[in-house]
Every structure is written in C-alpha cells, then in structure tokens.
Amino acid sequence: MPDAHANGTRLVSVCGKGGTGKTAITAMMARALVDSGRAGKLLVIDADPALGQLCALGVKPTRTMGQIREDIIRTAQAGNKDAKTELVHKLDYMVFEALNELEHFTLLAMGRTETLGCYCPVNSLLRGAIEKLSESFDTILVDGEAGLEQINRQVVRRLDTLIIVSDPTSRGMETAAAIKDMVEREKIIECRQLGLVFNRVIGNEALLEAAAATLGLQLFGLIPHDQEIAAFDLVGRPITELPAGAPGQAAVRRIVERCILG
Ligand SMILES: Nc1ncnc2c1ncn2[C@@H]1O[C@H](COP(=O)(O)OP(=O)(O)O)[C@@H](O)[C@H]1O
Ligand SMILES: [Mg+2]
Incomplete structure (x- = not known):
C-alpha cells in the first residue's frame, strides 16, 4: 500500500484470535467513522475469506478479489497472448467491479484464494491495483482474518494503526502477544501505532489493564459484552443499525475518537 503519510490515506487494520469480535468491531468502527463526519472517503476491506463483514454491514454477496484472481490465472493459463494483454488493461476495471458503493462508504471483499501455488505475478498485479485504488480513499479499514494472514499476504504493508482484539481470556491474550511479537520482531509490517482492545468485557477492568501492561501493549479501550x-x-441484522447509544457502539466510538481521529 502507498505510504499512509505521503498521500494522506489513513490505514487501520483489526486483527486477533477468531471469534474475539473483529468483524463486529470493524462494523461498529465504520459506523463511528461515518458518524464523525471526519473520516473522508471510507473504504472497508473484508479480508476474511468467510466474508463476515458483508453480513455485519448488511451487504449482499458480491464479486470478490479472489474470483478476479481466478479469472486472471485462468486467462494466463490459457496462454492466449492477446487475452493476456487485454487482461492487464482490464485489471483496474475488474477491481472496480468488486467494489460495493454503499450509501456512506465503499466495501471491497477479498474472498477466498482458491487456486493454490505461487502466482506471484498475479498477486503483485492485484496488490498494485489495490494500491492504486486506495489512493482515492481517505480512510481504509481492514477487517482481518483470524491470524495475521492479511498481513502475510500483504493486503496492507504499512499501517497507521493496528488494533489487536482479544477476549478476556488467556488464549486471546496469547494470540495478542504473538501478533505483537510478529509485528515488532519480524518487522513484517510497518506500523505507526499498535494497541490492544478487550472485547466482551464483563468486569475485571483493573485486571485487564494490568494484563495489557504485562503484554507491553497500549490499551486502546474496553468494549463491554453487549x-x-x-x-x-x-x-x-446489520451491526451498523445498532442504536448509537448502545454500550458496545459507544465504547467503539471512544476508541475511534482517541486512536484513529485523535
Ligand atoms: N461486545 C460484544 N458483546 C456481545 N457479543 C459480541 C460482542 N462482540 C462480538 N460479539 C459476538 O461474538 C461473535 C463473534 O464475533 P465476530 O465479530 O464474528 O468475531 P471475529 O470476526 O473475530 O471472528 C458474534 O456472534 C458476535 O455477535
Ligand atoms: Mg470475522
């Protein structure tokens, strides 16, 4: 992705163990960003192959980047030179087809990668197309997969903010620690700020604050079980339709104000 500061695009990604609430939180963040009126043009990327974000946002199933990749590989394997040349020209248009223009923001679904094996040229073509596309947005919010797949696949290569979601369990925190380690030690992604969000919190706030400190992670906030x-x-029912004052949505709004818009 292009340098977030060079072109002014704000890049935010949500990751963490499966089932911790990444998809719900991303949807609530999208809502908070839209409501703030300060996020500019917003692109939400659903990087989870299960496409949970579509449901959370109430969007109908759509063409995905995975399907576009399949088309490209099939055409490339057919070996017709003209078709290949045409494909490169059509790429931007194909990516455009995978965009869902919603009322307040745009959604891009990555989908499943079906053809396994190394298709580095295809992957870098697609990455280039997403890079180009991202330049026309002010804020990009990525709903990650369970682990760090989206970072490994490099849907994004630079981030302003990485939000690690954990439930209040030791396993969730172990995953959070592993993600922090990967980001900081293996330097697979350049990340300006990294922080932890506990979700589905029922009491024990002081213990959770202490746990974040032990992990060496800034605590972005606590989201109550709602x-x-x-x-x-x-x-x-789309999560974005939750009442603005619902406890979960209110907690997410505070996190967005402080860590993304602040
Ligand atoms: N704060 C919360 N309070 C209650 N239920 C929640 C909360 N956050 C998420 N959930 C529920 O937890 C389940 C998993 O959430 P989801 O966002 O799909 O997780 P992930 O995307 O990390 O796999 C869903 O059924 C969701 O409704
Ligand atoms: Mg999810």
Missing part, C-alpha cells in the same frame, strides 16, 4: 450485538448477529 447482548444486543449478539442478538443482531443471531438474526443477521
């Missing part, structure tokens, strides 16, 4: 979030998810 029955309404689970209830919306249960019936497939």
Whole structure:
C-alpha cells in the first residue's frame, strides 16, 4: 500500500484470535467513522475469506478479489497472448467491479484464494491495483482474518494503526502477544501505532489493564459484552443499525475518537 503519510490515506487494520469480535468491531468502527463526519472517503476491506463483514454491514454477496484472481490465472493459463494483454488493461476495471458503493462508504471483499501455488505475478498485479485504488480513499479499514494472514499476504504493508482484539481470556491474550511479537520482531509490517482492545468485557477492568501492561501493549479501550450485538448477529441484522447509544457502539466510538481521529 502507498505510504499512509505521503498521500494522506489513513490505514487501520483489526486483527486477533477468531471469534474475539473483529468483524463486529470493524462494523461498529465504520459506523463511528461515518458518524464523525471526519473520516473522508471510507473504504472497508473484508479480508476474511468467510466474508463476515458483508453480513455485519448488511451487504449482499458480491464479486470478490479472489474470483478476479481466478479469472486472471485462468486467462494466463490459457496462454492466449492477446487475452493476456487485454487482461492487464482490464485489471483496474475488474477491481472496480468488486467494489460495493454503499450509501456512506465503499466495501471491497477479498474472498477466498482458491487456486493454490505461487502466482506471484498475479498477486503483485492485484496488490498494485489495490494500491492504486486506495489512493482515492481517505480512510481504509481492514477487517482481518483470524491470524495475521492479511498481513502475510500483504493486503496492507504499512499501517497507521493496528488494533489487536482479544477476549478476556488467556488464549486471546496469547494470540495478542504473538501478533505483537510478529509485528515488532519480524518487522513484517510497518506500523505507526499498535494497541490492544478487550472485547466482551464483563468486569475485571483493573485486571485487564494490568494484563495489557504485562503484554507491553497500549490499551486502546474496553468494549463491554453487549447482548444486543449478539442478538443482531443471531438474526443477521446489520451491526451498523445498532442504536448509537448502545454500550458496545459507544465504547467503539471512544476508541475511534482517541486512536484513529485523535
Ligand atoms: N461486545 C460484544 N458483546 C456481545 N457479543 C459480541 C460482542 N462482540 C462480538 N460479539 C459476538 O461474538 C461473535 C463473534 O464475533 P465476530 O465479530 O464474528 O468475531 P471475529 O470476526 O473475530 O471472528 C458474534 O456472534 C458476535 O455477535
Ligand atoms: Mg470475522
């Protein structure tokens, strides 16, 4: 991705163990960013192959970058030179097709990578196309996969803010520690600020603050367990429709104000 500071695009990614609430939090963050009126043009990238973000945002299934990649590989394997040349010209348009223009922001679904093996030229073509696309947005919010796949696959290579989500369990915190380690030691991604968010919190706030300090992670905030979030998810109602004052949404709004817009 282009340097976040060079072109003014603000890049934010949410990662953490599966089931900790990344998708719900990303959706609530999108809502908070839109409501603030200060995020500019917003692109939400669903980097989870299961496409949970579509449901959280109430968006119909769509063409994904994974499908576009398949098309490219198929054409390349067919070996027709003209088709290949045409493909390169059509790439920007193909990526454009995977964009969902919603009322207040745009959604891009990465989807599943079906053809395994090394297709480095294809991957770098796609990355280039996403890089180019990202320049026309002011804020990009990535709903990550369970682990650090999206960082490994380098959907994003530079970040302003990496938000690690953990539930209040030792396993969630172990994953958080592993992510921190990977970012700081292996330097797989350049990251301006890194912080922890505990989700589904029911009491024990002081213990969680101490745990974040032990992990050496800045605590971006605590999001309470909110029955309404689970209830919306249960019936497939978009998380973005939660009342603005709902406890989970209010906590996310504070995190967005302080860590992204602040
Ligand atoms: N703060 C919360 N309070 C209650 N339920 C939550 C909260 N955050 C997430 N959930 C629920 O937890 C489950 C997993 O959340 P999800 O966002 O899909 O996790 P992930 O994307 O990390 O796998 C969902 O059923 C969701 O509704
Ligand atoms: Mg998810």
